[in-house]
Amino acid sequence: xxxxxxxxxxxxxxxxxxxxxxxxxxxxxxxxxxxxxxxxxxxxxxxxxxxxxxxxxxxxxxxxxxxxxxxxxxxxxxxxxxxxxxxxxxxxxxxxxxxxxxxxxxxxxxxxxxxxxxxxxxxxxxxxxxxxxxxxxxxxxxxxxxxxxxxxxxxxxxxxxxxxxxxxxxxxxxxxxxxxxxxxxxxxxxxxxxxxxxxxxxxxxxxxxxxxxxxxxxxxxxxxxxxxxxxxxxxxxxxxxxxxxxxxxxxxxxxxxxxxxxxxxxxxxxxxxxxxxxxxxxxxxxxxxxxxxxxxxxxxxxxxxxxxxxxxxxxxxxxxxxxxxxxxxxxxxxxxxxxxxxxxxxxxxxxxxxxxxxxxxxxxxxxxxxxxxxxxxxxxxxxxxx
Numbered sequence: 001x002x003x004x005x006x007x008x009x010x011x012x013x014x015x016x017x018x019x020x021x022x023x024x025x026x027x028x029x030x031x032x033x034x035x036x037x038x039x040x041x042x043x044x045x046x047x048x049x050x051x052x053x054x055x056x057x058x059x060x061x062x063x064x065x066x067x068x069x070x071x072x073x074x075x076x077x078x079x080x081x082x083x084x085x086x087x088x089x090x091x092x093x094x095x096x097x098x099x100x101x102x103x104x105x106x107x108x109x110x111x112x113x114x115x116x117x118x119x120x121x122x123x124x125x126x127x128x129x130x131x132x133x134x135x136x137x138x139x140x141x142x143x144x145x146x147x148x149x150x151x152x153x154x155x156x157x158x159x160x161x162x163x164x165x166x167x168x169x170x171x172x173x174x175x176x177x178x179x180x181x182x183x184x185x186x187x188x189x190x191x192x193x194x195x196x197x198x199x200x201x202x203x204x205x206x207x208x209x210x211x212x213x214x215x216x217x218x219x220x221x222x223x224x225x226x227x228x229x230x231x232x233x234x235x236x237x238x239x240x241x242x243x244x245x246x247x248x249x250x251x252x253x254x255x256x257x258x259x260x261x262x263x264x265x266x267x268x269x270x271x272x273x274x275x276x277x278x279x280x281x282x283x284x285x286x287x288x289x290x291x292x293x294x295x296x297x298x299x300x301x302x303x304x305x306x307x308x309x310x311x312x313x314x315x316x317x318x319x320x321x322x323x324x325x326x327x328x329x330x331x332x333x334x335x336x337x338x339x340x341x342x343x344x345x346x347x348x349x350x351x352x353x354x355x356x357x358x359x360x361x362x363x364x365x366x367x368x369x370x371x372x373x374x375x376x377x378x379x380x381x382x383x384x385x386x
Contacts (some may be wrong), residue, residue, distance in 0.1 A: 005167070010162065024127075025150065031067070033102045054083065057080075074116060146165075153243070177268075178191055178359065179268040179357070181317065197294065199288075199289050217231060267307055299311075322356035
């Protein structure tokens with residue numbers, strides 16, 4: 001990637017809202033959630049809501065309801081714009097479901113503001129209707145933000161995610177090539193063992209503490225009644241342990257993805273869909289490994305660095321020899337961890353052999369593994385800055 005080119009990224013900071021600010025944000029989220037659900041209702045009724053129709057809907061609702069007029073029109077317009085984009089995406093992407101209702105219990109607050117809806121003064125984020133929130137500035141913004149997303153996570157913490165432009169750092173030139181096969185015992189097995197991503201087991205290490213918090217939740221749960229403060233404390237403790245393990249896994253994935261992209265120009269990745277693992281005996285370990293998150297992080301970072309990324313279908317990669325490309329007559333059972341070729345006698349680890357086959361498919365495209373998809377770097381995509 002050449003120097004002097006700007007990239008659009010997100011910089012996220014922790015917010016410290018007071019009681020009044022939290023109440024205002026929750027009320028604003030209630031209006032935006034009502035607006036989103038109304039748009040979903042229109043779509044389910046058979047009226048395909050275009051952006052123009054959604055704008056008329058907003059005007060009508062604000063005209064009839066004083067409660068809607070008390071909120072920020074900027075945040076409400078952004079909600080409808082996000083809904084229209086999600087609906088359009090569902091029409092263009094195969095298998096993508098339509099936007100659904102946002103319930104009060106399951107949907108976490110998320111508000112979008114454009115430049116005319118927020119400002120930064122004296123180290124505080126100022127939102128419409130006099131809402132002022134202190135920001136924990138862990139690093140400086142590289143430029144003036146063009147928009148901000150204010151959201152709350154499962155722990156009740158508030159964050160502000162600013163969209164900014166920054167100068168893209170040139171990536172080092174390299175001719176390295178690598179193939180990557182996903183797994184559970186080892187999250188990512190590559191053609192070079194020095195670049196493997198081992199299974200760290202962060203959630204497994206806190207399993208005892210997590211089980212204790214979950215047992216406490218179970219004892220304090222009230223059926224059919226409002227939950228006590230003790231139950232809420234136990235729930236937050238369990239959520240905090242989940243969040244800690246997830247953050248550790250994300251950090252490991254980012255460090256590994258940077259190491260891969262800095263040293264390889266061609267990156268061949270198994271186009272693995274880990275959803276089926278949720279219904280297997282490996283569900284807990286697979287969820288802890290976060291294969292899908294590691295894959296997204298690698299693809300995104302490689303695209304930003306201008307690397308060539310090839311997604312290869314996983315069909316027959318385990319059954320194909322990486323030396324002579326002969327295919328085994330029978331698929332390997334899951335407990336068989338060593339691949340032995342009956343044609344040339346080549347022996348290698350099951351996952352290592354599959355990684356070499358994936359790389360060979362990306363380089364040549366003429367083995368018995370058929371489907372190949374090339375992914376080019378996206379232009380203008382907004383990604384989290386790491």
